[in-house]
Amino acid sequence: MLSREDFIKISLEINLFFQRIMKEHMFFIETGFPYSNPSYPEKANILKMSFEEILIETVQLANGAVSESVLKSNELVTPYTLDAEELTSSATKASINFDITIAELNLMSDPDFVYTQWLEDAVYNVNMRSINLVEEVIAFKELILEEMLECKIATALYPSLIAHILREAKLYRDMLKSLQQKQVLEKSTCEVLNFWNRIMGEHAGFIEGLLDPVEKEFKKTAEEFSIVFEQLERKCRKNKQREIVGKSYRATKELMDFKRDGTIGLIDCDIKSIIVPLLGDHVLREANHYLRLLKLMCR
Ligand SMILES: [Fe+2]
Numbered sequence: 001m002l003s004r005e006d007f008i009k010i011s012l013e014i015n016l017f018f019q020r021i022m023k024e025h026m027f028f029i030e031t032g033f034p035y036s037n038p039s040y041p042e043k044a045n046i047l048k049m050s051f052e053e054i055l056i057e058t059v060q061l062a063n064g065a066v067s068e069s070v071l072k073s074n075e076l077v078t079p080y081t082l083d084a085e086e087l088t089s090s091a092t093k094a095s096i097n098f099d100i101t102i103a104e105l106n107l108m109s110d111p112d113f114v115y116t117q118w119l120e121d122a123v124y125n126v127n128m129r130s131i132n133l134v135e136e137v138i139a140f141k142e143l144i145l146e147e148m149l150e151c152k153i154a155t156a157l158y159p160s161l162i163a164h165i166l167r168e169a170k171l172y173r174d175m176l177k178s179l180q181q182k183q184v185l186e187k188s189t190c191e192v193l194n195f196w197n198r199i200m201g202e203h204a205g206f207i208e209g210l211l212d213p214v215e216k217e218f219k220k221t222a223e224e225f226s227i228v229f230e231q232l233e234r235k236c237r238k239n240k241q242r243e244i245v246g247k248s249y250r251a252t253k254e255l256m257d258f259k260r261d262g263t264i265g266l267i268d269c270d271i272k273s274i275i276v277p278l279l280g281d282h283v284l285r286e287a288n289h290y291l292r293l294l295k296l297m298c299r
Pocket residue numbers: 021025165168282286
């Protein structure tokens with residue numbers, strides 16, 4: 001059973017990370033369906049804005065209440081997020097609320113913070129509404145994936161990218177549901193490693209597939225990363241956990257450097273690809289989130 005302080009802190013930290021991830025998934029769907037029935041981009045836009053609204057609330061509640069380690073991890077926002085958002089929004093003509101990013105860059109951690117009953121109730125309420133929203137997002141992604149797999153819609157996104165963001169949404173929902181029972185979602189170390197190593201490997205695969213064929217060096221590096229993570233995922237057994245944690249940490253650190261350089265290259269328009277800068281920053285933040293989890297496992 002989580003204490004009030006832990007319930008509030010963990011809920012806010014998970015929501016800060018995943019609400020932004022969810023709104024960006026909706027942004028990628030909104031802008032990745034140039035040829036289809038306009039109802040899909042429209043629905044994605046509505047869900048994106050709903051997540052923006054709830055993220056504004058979360059940011060307000062989180063000031064002072066969240067831990068320094070999460071704020072410093074660069075998983076919520078990076079030094080590149082705002083530039084990436086401005087460029088991506090202007091290039092796609094799709095809206096992004098930049099004020100949220102600025103507010104997040106100013107978030108603080110207060111060691112003397114008082115965790116009140118009022119805040120616990122407010123966080124419980126945000127969690128509840130986030131569960132409802134993420135359930136909608138899951139149903140929407142499942143519908144899109146089904147139509148893609150039946151070749152009913154043409155898109156600029158890979159079906160495996162939709163399956164990938166669907167798994168991220170389901171993890172978020174499951175975590176929220178456990179938190180509402182005042183518990184942390186129970187998963188074995190191998191389950192956590194396999195989940196995130198698969199995510200990291202798929203990121204590398206998407207990057208490889210979305211880079212222009214002339215970017216031979218980048219493509220080769222991305223392909224090598226996807227092989228490394230595929231192998232790590234296959235090898236996780238209970239008796240090998242410590243070894244896999246260490247190897248995953250080193251591989252994720254290297255992949256994070258690659259994603260960071262890639263994001264800077266996309267912002268500076270030095271890389272030829274069909275990747276928007278915000279997608280670079282998005283996968284960079286997911287690597288930073290995983291790196292923080294890996295550090296906790298190393299303790
Ligand atoms: Fe994602």
